Amino acid sequence: MPDFVPVAKVSDIPDPGKITVEVGEEIVVLFHVGGKYYCIDDVCTHDGGPLGDGELEGCQIACPRHGAKFDIRTGKALTMPATQDTRTHEVKVDGQTVLVRLAS
């Protein structure tokens, strides 16, 4: 299982807010909502849209390409045209640092 990797400072992400970060060779989206952090792939399962560029509403992110919505807490695909869930990654906060561990 991969290690946790530092990706941001707590102060980098407003609440609510999101940033796109690189972890190893992957690009993921880090969210801060309601005092909690979540992380999912930056890739829409419909056709590869960049989820980090989408609109965040509550705990849902809308793909900027065709509008599919995903739950940022679970990665669940909520609306068409996406039918497959996206990956989620573990997040933890250590002091002022936010760390992500990629799902294997």
Ligand code: FES
């Ligand atoms: S690529 Fe995301 S909805 Fe089509």
